[in-house]
Amino acid sequence: MKTERVKPMVQTESLGSEVKALLLGNIRDYAMYIALVVIFVIFTVATKGLFLSSRNLINLVNQTGYVAVLAIGMTLILIIKHIDLSVGFVAGFTGAIAAILLMKGWNVWLVIPTVLACGVLVGVYQGFLVTKIKVPAFVTTLAGMFIFRGLLSLVTAGTGTIIVRNRTFLQLSNGYIPDLPWGAHFDFHLLTLLIGIFLVVATIYTQAKSRRTLQRYNFKTTSSVIFVTKLVSLAALIMATTWIMASYRGLPWTAVIVTIVLVIYNFILTKTRFGRHIYAIGGNTEAAELSGIKVNQVTFLVFASMGLLAALAGILYTSRLASATPTAGVGFELDAIASSYIGGVSVSGGVGRVTNTIIGALVIMSLTNGMNLLGVDISFQYVVKGLIFVLAVAFDVTTGNRR
Amino acid sequence: MSDYILEMKNITKEFPGVKALDEVCFKVRRGEIHCLVGENGAGKSTLMKVLSGVYPWGTYAGEIVLNGETQQFRHISDSERQGIAIIYQELALFPELPVYENIFVGNEIMNGLVINWNETIVQASKILQRVGLQVDPTVKIKDLGVGQRQLVEIAKALSKDVRLLILDEPTAALNEDDSTNLLNLLRELKEQGVTSIMISHKLKEIVSIADTITVLRDGRVVCSLDAQERKISEQEIIRHMVGREIENIYPKREGLEPGEVVFELKNWSVTDRQSRREILHSVNLQVRKGEIVALAGLMGAGRTELALSLFGNVPGYDITGGEMYLKGNKVQFRHPAEAIEHGMAYVTEDRKANGLILIQDVKFNVSLPALHKLLHGLVVNEHEEIVMATEYKESLDIRAPSVQTTVGTLSGGNQQKSSLAKWLFAEPSLLILDEPTRGIDVGAKFEIYTLMNKLVEQGMSIIMISSELLEVLGMSDRLYIMSEGTITGELTAEEATEEQIMAMATKIGEGVAG
Numbered sequence: 001m002k003t004e005r006v007k008p009m010v011q012t013e014s015l016g017s018e019v020k021a022l023l024l025g026n027i028r029d030y031a032m033y034i035a036l037v038v039i040f041v042i043f044t045v046a047t048k049g050l051f052l053s054s055r056n057l058i059n060l061v062n063q064t065g066y067v068a069v070l071a072i073g074m075t076l077i078l079i080i081k082h083i084d085l086s087v088g089f090v091a092g093f094t095g096a097i098a099a100i101l102l103m104k105g106w107n108v109w110l111v112i113p114t115v116l117a118c119g120v121l122v123g124v125y126q127g128f129l130v131t132k133i134k135v136p137a138f139v140t141t142l143a144g145m146f147i148f149r150g151l152l153s154l155v156t157a158g159t160g161t162i163i164v165r166n167r168t169f170l171q172l173s174n175g176y177i178p179d180l181p182w183g184a185h186f187d188f189h190l191l192t193l194l195i196g197i198f199l200v201v202a203t204i205y206t207q208a209k210s211r212r213t214l215q216r217y218n219f220k221t222t223s224s225v226i227f228v229t230k231l232v233s234l235a236a237l238i239m240a241t242t243w244i245m246a247s248y249r250g251l252p253w254t255a256v257i258v259t260i261v262l263v264i265y266n267f268i269l270t271k272t273r274f275g276r277h278i279y280a281i282g283g284n285t286e287a288a289e290l291s292g293i294k295v296n297q298v299t300f301l302v303f304a305s306m307g308l309l310a311a312l313a314g315i316l317y318t319s320r321l322a323s324a325t326p327t328a329g330v331g332f333e334l335d336a337i338a339s340s341y342i343g344g345v346s347v348s349g350g351v352g353r354v355t356n357t358i359i360g361a362l363v364i365m366s367l368t369n370g371m372n373l374l375g376v377d378i379s380f381q382y383v384v385k386g387l388i389f390v391l392a393v394a395f396d397v398t399t400g401n402r403r
Numbered sequence: 404m405s406d407y408i409l410e411m412k413n414i415t416k417e418f419p420g421v422k423a424l425d426e427v428c429f430k431v432r433r434g435e436i437h438c439l440v441g442e443n444g445a446g447k448s449t450l451m452k453v454l455s456g457v458y459p460w461g462t463y464a465g466e467i468v469l470n471g472e473t474q475q476f477r478h479i480s481d482s483e484r485q486g487i488a489i490i491y492q493e494l495a496l497f498p499e500l501p502v503y504e505n506i507f508v509g510n511e512i513m514n515g516l517v518i519n520w521n522e523t524i525v526q527a528s529k530i531l532q533r534v535g536l537q538v539d540p541t542v543k544i545k546d547l548g549v550g551q552r553q554l555v556e557i558a559k560a561l562s563k564d565v566r567l568l569i570l571d572e573p574t575a576a577l578n579e580d581d582s583t584n585l586l587n588l589l590r591e592l593k594e595q596g597v598t599s600i601m602i603s604h605k606l607k608e609i610v611s612i613a614d615t616i617t618v619l620r621d622g623r624v625v626c627s628l629d630a631q632e633r634k635i636s637e638q639e640i641i642r643h644m645v646g647r648e649i650e651n652i653y654p655k656r657e658g659l660e661p662g663e664v665v666f667e668l669k670n671w672s673v674t675d676r677q678s679r680r681e682i683l684h685s686v687n688l689q690v691r692k693g694e695i696v697a698l699a700g701l702m703g704a705g706r707t708e709l710a711l712s713l714f715g716n717v718p719g720y721d722i723t724g725g726e727m728y729l730k731g732n733k734v735q736f737r738h739p740a741e742a743i744e745h746g747m748a749y750v751t752e753d754r755k756a757n758g759l760i761l762i763q764d765v766k767f768n769v770s771l772p773a774l775h776k777l778l779h780g781l782v783v784n785e786h787e788e789i790v791m792a793t794e795y796k797e798s799l800d801i802r803a804p805s806v807q808t809t810v811g812t813l814s815g816g817n818q819q820k821s822s823l824a825k826w827l828f829a830e831p832s833l834l835i836l837d838e839p840t841r842g843i844d845v846g847a848k849f850e851i852y853t854l855m856n857k858l859v860e861q862g863m864s865i866i867m868i869s870s871e872l873l874e875v876l877g878m879s880d881r882l883y884i885m886s887e888g889t890i891t892g893e894l895t896a897e898e899a900t901e902e903q904i905m906a907m908a909t910k911i912g913e914g915v916a917g
């Protein structure tokens with residue numbers, strides 16, 4: 001056996017140079033946090049603090065919910081180098097189905113699975129066209145955009161806006177988790193606070209564990225100063241958010257739902273074989289196929305999952321507005337795609353994390369929320385969002401090229 | 404005499420975790436052919452990329468002096484303006500465009516604001532003549548063979564009035580004839596005053612063409628040998644490159660008797676779905692347990708197509724006739740996944756296009772075809788993955804800082820070893836290797852051959868597709884020769900000679916029209 005020829009550089013970097021290297025190496029990741037902070041600061045100042053009020057922040061969470069769910073599904077689609085333009089109206093259409101079924105007196109626990117199944121069906125239809133008939137996803141879903149927009153108009157044609165009165169259903173995007181029996185003794189929401197503490201502990205534990213793994217194999221890790229700084233700021237962020245919610249009315253159901261979806265999808269992408277296959281297909285479809293990955297099958301499932309999540313987003317949105325309207329879903333696809341790209345999904349595929357996509361969704365929805373608070377005209381909002389979107393992609397392309 | 408066209412002084416270039424070049428001093432005399440050799444990952448390509456401005460001034464340390472003037476290239480176009488042209492390890496032509504457009508792309512002949520196509524075609528023909536390529540300049544690149552494409556690349560360089568031509572492994576994908584052609588062209592260009600720097604792993608051609616040979620190892624210059632003063636032997640180059648002697652580059656297998664037939668093709672015929680053309684005509688072939696069977700032939704003889712049609716038929720050919728037997732059972736695979744399940748593996752010819760996921764790291768790539776072995780319930784066990792990948796990294800001597808290194812940043816040879824590792828992890832019983840040593844240094848070649856021997860000793864069977872005659876003769880037990888989609892001959896390794904193989908490889912398949 002020959003001696004090792006490649007000498008890993010000894011870790012004698014100074015803190016300064018490490019911070020610099022870290023910033024340059026992960027500029028893509030940090031840019032989105034920086035953007036988020038900048039947006040928060042600007043709107044807080046512009047609205048004289050109204051933006052940062054507990055009420056508004058809870059509002060922001062509830063608004064972000066449906067976009068975040070869509071964006072998670074979109075991230076998978078974009079990683080495997082496809083696109084889904086139909087998600088907005090699929091969400092609108094499935095949301096309308098929910099409203100109609102509720103109006104007809106269906107039980108809410110029957111309505112939700114039925115609507116989710118409808119979403120899967122839509123995904124199956126589009127996945128079939130893309131994988132079996134080989135219609136490009138762009139065309140399939142552009143057509144879908146028209147089809148489901150039309151269907152949405154059709155089902156709401158007779159009634160116009162359909163009001164939803166079911167209390168359970170409305171809780172989904174407007175309600176809060178109940179508190180523990182002992183919670184009454186405190187003037188904050190006890191369960192929410194406990195969940196927050198649990199999250200901090202869990203975060204520290206998993207981060208420390210993955211760092212230990214890296215060290216065990218002598219992989220490059222960040223220095224302990226930076227690691228601790230990162231952990232502390234992360235913990236502080238979680239605790240601050242938790243406190244805001246706990247001191248208001250507790251954790252919104254939307255946050256619970258989004259977190260569950262996020263945890264499941266993050267698990268699938270990072271831990272399972274299916275997740276590996278998704279990244280492999282995005283990285284090099286032909287190589288993936290020749291490595292025994294059934295590209296068509298994976299693609300099909302990713303589209304089906306997108307349908308499912310679009311229906312979930314539809315449910316959340318309908319619940320949020322307490323009604324289904326003929327224009328529900330306009331522009332959601334842009335929000336979802338932009339969230340993914342801002343969250344670091346690569347335009348050339350194969351790269352992306354759902355955890356970052358959530359941050360991307362927060363960026364987009366903070367913009368929307370802040371501009372609404374300021375009473376910015378909707379037309380102008382479109383212009384701003386479009387610009388941010390194209391900037392994010394331009395940024396990705398230029399930083400990607402330099403690597 | 405010592406008029407240097409180029410001097411590179413104390414060039415140091417670092418990548419995260421790797422010092423690719425370490426105080427390299429490199430001098431090239433005007434009008435010579437200077438060969439740059441060294442193991443995979445020694446830093447050859449990196450040095451040339453520094454020179455041509457791919458890595459702009461400021462991202463490396465050291466000085467580049469061209470024609471006596473210090474240069475600070477910030478972009479490839481800067482070096483082009485100074486008469487430097489580089490032809491990369493991976494060709495960079497546009498397959499859908501005609502030859503003349505490819506030659507003048509980025510350097511268009513303008514007539515005011517519009518391109519003067521007529522003049523372009525006239526000029527292109529002239530340059531094609533100069534490189535000795537007899538094709539119509541209006542044919543598309545995709546209709547040319549690899550050797551011809553290589554010449555188009557050179558024509559492209561010449562169209563820019565090149566004075567220093569850099570070729571990174573130009574003959575790696577060429578057959579003997581095309582290689583000889585190319586080397587002759589380099590000699591001619593030398594007469595016309597063009598200086599060339601050539602990187603190659605083919606020592607035979609280096610010995611025949613080089614005026615000076617510089618050997619790199621681990622990012623340092625080991626020595627610069629003057630081949631005009633005295634004749635340099637291949638053995639001497641190997642010694643400098645690897646730091647030890649390699650007696651016989653084709654290691655011998657211990658007298659092993661191949662066992663029973665494990666794989667058989669009977670009258671295998673395949674038609675390309677799009678062009679409706681039959682690309683394989685009634686192929687018959689047998690492979691025994693513990694045997695290395697070579698598929699020899701020229702580029703484009705249909706060997707890769709054959710492999711693809713067996714291994715799950717990814718291109719979606721129509722199998723119009725014949726049967727395939729694996730361990731006596733008739734099989735036909737609709738997807739590579741099925742082939743892998745049945746113990747087949749296919750190491751592709753083009754690792755970048757369809758072998759590796761370049762943006763992922765070594766361990767991701769190595770574990771990909773057999774992830775099920777690492778599954779604990781639903782979860783891929785990352786701990787086992789790292790241990791496993793590290794084992795392969797060490798046993799195949801993949802030179803990378805760790806298994807967490809992105810495969811795309813590895814040198815060509817180490818990428819090749821990674822794609823081999825990935826299939827060994829799948830533990831196949833029949834391994835198809837498509838040009839397994841393309842672009843690999845002698846040391847690594849020897850290691851791969853040794854590995855192949857070990858695998859067949861363990862009972863694996865290997866089909867080796869190779870265009871290198873010496874490799875075919877040195878490594879196989881038996882060989883089939885293919886030409887135009889048919890098997891034109893079968894020989895045992897003992898009886899085969901180079902001449903015989905060449906004769907069969909150029910024979911047109913009998914009884915086949917078109």
Ligand SMILES: Nc1ncnc2c1ncn2[C@@H]1O[C@H](COP(=O)(O)OP(=O)(O)OP(=O)(O)O)[C@@H](O)[C@H]1O
Pocket residue numbers: 006418419421422423441442443444445446447448449450802803812813814815816817842844
């Ligand atoms: N973009 C990059 N990022 C990180 N490391 C790199 C990059 N490019 C090259 N390297 C590393 O630099 C070293 C030299 O690579 P280089 O491509 O110059 O080798 P080479 O001599 O051309 O080898 P081969 O004969 O295999 O082509 C290798 O260890 C390689 O992994």
Ligand SMILES: [Mg+2]
Pocket residue numbers: 447448449492571814815
């Ligand atoms: Mg190289």
